[in-house]
Amino acid sequence: MLGCSPPDYLEVPTPRGFTVDEGTWRCDIARFEQFLAAVGGVEGSLECDGDCYVAGSRLEGFIAQRQAGGEWNESLTEAYPDVESLAEIEALALFFRTCQADREQGSASLPGTLQV
Numbered sequence: 001m002l003g004c005s006p007p008d009y010l011e012v013p014t015p016r017g018f019t020v021d022e023g024t025w026r027c028d029i030a031r032f033e034q035f036l037a038a039v040g041g042v043e044g045s046l047e048c049d050g051d052c053y054v055a056g057s058r059l060e061g062f063i064a065q066r067q068a069g070g071e072w073n074e075s076l077t078e079a080y081p082d083v084e085s086l087a088e089i090e091a092l093a094l095f096f097r098t099c100q101a102d103r104e105q106g107s108a109s110l111p112g113t114l115q116v
Contacts, residue, residue, distance in 0.1 A: 001026045004099040015087040018095070027095050032088070035080045052103065056096030063093060 006012040006025040014020060017031040029036070036042040040058040042051065066072045077083045 002029050004102045015091050035083045052096045052100035059093035
């Protein structure tokens with residue numbers, strides 16, 4: 001599991017695969033392995049010293065593209081078996097951006113490498 005600090009300015013999304021415990025927002029990234037490979041180009045080891053930024057940016061681009069094309073609805077998830085809702089996709093994008101922000105601020109207490 002990969003962890004980062006919960007964003008102060010937002011209610012932390014906790015759809016399937018996400019938890020908040022002891023002040024750490026965690027995501028079971030392995031649940032979304034196929035989706036992340038297909039949409040974010042994330043395969044194998046994920047290190048949050050740049051990879052989180054790339055994954056977050058690609059997911060945000062995916063969301064923006066689908067919204068602009070009128071495809072941002074729950075039927076979109078049918079193409080990705082390991083994603084059950086749009087909330088999961090949005091939470092993943094926010095999660096990766098937040099993890100990257102933590103790494104840039106030098107948070108040494110959170111794990112920075114995840115094997116998927």
